[in-house]
Amino acid sequence: MLVAHKPKQIFASLAVAALLIAAWWIAVVASRSVIFPTPLQVVLGTVDLAREGTLWVHIGASLFRVGAGFLLAVVVGVPLGVLMGWVGGAYTVFNPLVQVLRPISPIAWIPIAILWFGVGDLSPIFLIFLSSVFPTVVQTVAAVHAIERRYIQAAENFGVSRYRLFLRVVLPAALPQIIVGLRVSLGVAWLVVVAAEMIALRSGLGYLIIDSRNAGNRYDLVVAGMVIIGLTGLLLDGAMRRLERLKAVRWRYAR
Amino acid sequence: MPAKIALADIRKSFPTAKGLLPVIAGIDLTVAEGEFVAIVGPSGCGKTTLLNIVAGFERPDQGQVIVDGTAHARPSPKGIVISQRGSVFPWLTVRQNLMFGLNGRHPDKKALADHYASVVGLTGFEKGYPHELSGGMLKRVELARALIVKPQILYMDEPLAALDALTGLQMRIELLRILAEERHTCLFITHNVEEAIQLADRIIVLAPRPTTVQATFDVPFPHPRRLSNPALVELKASILREFGL
Numbered sequence: 001m002l003v004a005h006k007p008k009q010i011f012a013s014l015a016v017a018a019l020l021i022a023a024w025w026i027a028v029v030a031s032r033s034v035i036f037p038t039p040l041q042v043v044l045g046t047v048d049l050a051r052e053g054t055l056w057v058h059i060g061a062s063l064f065r066v067g068a069g070f071l072l073a074v075v076v077g078v079p080l081g082v083l084m085g086w087v088g089g090a091y092t093v094f095n096p097l098v099q100v101l102r103p104i105s106p107i108a109w110i111p112i113a114i115l116w117f118g119v120g121d122l123s124p125i126f127l128i129f130l131s132s133v134f135p136t137v138v139q140t141v142a143a144v145h146a147i148e149r150r151y152i153q154a155a156e157n158f159g160v161s162r163y164r165l166f167l168r169v170v171l172p173a174a175l176p177q178i179i180v181g182l183r184v185s186l187g188v189a190w191l192v193v194v195a196a197e198m199i200a201l202r203s204g205l206g207y208l209i210i211d212s213r214n215a216g217n218r219y220d221l222v223v224a225g226m227v228i229i230g231l232t233g234l235l236l237d238g239a240m241r242r243l244e245r246l247k248a249v250r251w252r253y254a255r
Numbered sequence: 256m257p258a259k260i261a262l263a264d265i266r267k268s269f270p271t272a273k274g275l276l277p278v279i280a281g282i283d284l285t286v287a288e289g290e291f292v293a294i295v296g297p298s299g300c301g302k303t304t305l306l307n308i309v310a311g312f313e314r315p316d317q318g319q320v321i322v323d324g325t326a327h328a329r330p331s332p333k334g335i336v337i338s339q340r341g342s343v344f345p346w347l348t349v350r351q352n353l354m355f356g357l358n359g360r361h362p363d364k365k366a367l368a369d370h371y372a373s374v375v376g377l378t379g380f381e382k383g384y385p386h387e388l389s390g391g392m393l394k395r396v397e398l399a400r401a402l403i404v405k406p407q408i409l410y411m412d413e414p415l416a417a418l419d420a421l422t423g424l425q426m427r428i429e430l431l432r433i434l435a436e437e438r439h440t441c442l443f444i445t446h447n448v449e450e451a452i453q454l455a456d457r458i459i460v461l462a463p464r465p466t467t468v469q470a471t472f473d474v475p476f477p478h479p480r481r482l483s484n485p486a487l488v489e490l491k492a493s494i495l496r497e498f499g500l
Binding site: 150151153154155156157158159160161164168169172173175247248249250251252 | 310312330331332335336338340341342344345346347355356358384385386404
């Protein structure tokens with residue numbers, strides 16, 4: 001969780017991080033590696049990138065592609081998932097298709113992405129969309145299937161229209177679980193950013209990592225890219241978790 | 256008095272791995288307009304199934320449910336179900352819950368909701384969410400949400416069973432107060448004999464599964480009833496005898 005509750009816990013998690021960094025540092029020094037960077041070199045490399053300004057360009061490019069791909073996945077995945085969860089026939093029709101496409105890694109799609117979309121922004125966006133749309137669909141279907149019958153029965157009892165039943169009961173009842181699904185999907189979208197940007201031209205954190213390796217073994221920048229991806233992922237998850245605090249979905253989460 | 260609800264030879268079985276499990280083996284019952292009928296029976300005897308059939312959520316294998324002289328098939332706001340687990344929507348505030356059932360054109364739904372919140376003693380909690388309320392208050396929300404649509408019948412399936420003893424007692428008194436104002440026809444399922452005696456005009460004792468009507472007791476005593484009244488103590492003893500106690 002982004003917001004730790006007690007100073008003690010913050011201290012404990014910082015201590016664990018410090019221990020790991022110390023172990024990394026000692027290992028690099030002890031092994032006299034010339035290629036693997038120390039934590040200091042990574043920090044210095046990051047500062048360099050930040051000063052040049054390219055760091056922000058890379059982060060911005062990655063966030064844009066992940067944002068676009070993820071939003072597309074939400075716009076397609078949530079309605080499709082709700083439809084499949086609510087209408088039995090739609091589930092029978094679409095579920096086999098979803099289950100066949102789901103296990104295909106986004107990396108396998110790279111050749112086709114290039115064929116269809118070239119090497120601009122569209123290819124990585126397409127790959128990120130593919131990686132996050134299926135978890136979104138699967139979680140949304142599960143969320144709708146998990147709606148307790150007593151709520152549906154109560155709504156039927158009051159004789160509400162199908163439209164109202166859907167808007168006032170089905171959607172809000174499923175929303176907390178849908179939000180959990182979106183958290184997972186955004187995590188996956190961010191996870192595949194490196195793979196998706198292997199084919200990107202000149203920008204993005206994935207490009208930074210691949211390019212630093214290819215152009216002169218700058219492993220300090222490779223690790224810097226990895227650390228920034230990790231920290232950004234933490235911030236994104238923290239932002240998604242804020243959705244769970246909305247009053248209309250609080251009921252579903254234990255804390 | 257004309258029958259509000261008339262059940263004729265209701266039968267129901269459920270398919271299980273071992274074949275058909277008969278649950279209800281022929282029940283005939285009539286409930287008069289404005290009458291409060293309590294149904295008591297041993298656990299798992301099919302009380303809830305019977306209520307679901309009467310309310311239109313399940314179909315009997317045989318027999319007919321007649322409400323107001325016509326065959327009754329689907330759930331409708333004419334008869335609202337209040338169940339033990341409750342079905343107050345946790346994603347809506349108290350006020351939004353109360354307004355949920357108001358389908359038609361109401362000049363001021365909010366004012367009506369707040370009026371019914373005050374009827375059940377929830378003034379000041381209209382903007383609260385259900386997870387911020389106690390079990391007893393949730394029951395009040397559910398009751399108010401039912402009352403606001405002016406149902407002619409209330410189907411209550413152990414509505415007070417999940418409450419602690421003190422809150423349960425309190426809610427009995429509240430229920431009587433509210434019913435004295437708006438005379439609903441009530442079908443009330445309970446396993447609590449004292450609750451039945453305190454509330455009902457008539458008590459139906461159901462036999463173990465597959466269930467039939469085992470005995471019927473009239474409760475011709477004015478409200479408020481004191482359970483220590485010798486006549487009520489005697490009535491309780493005779494009902495418990497039906498359970499072999």
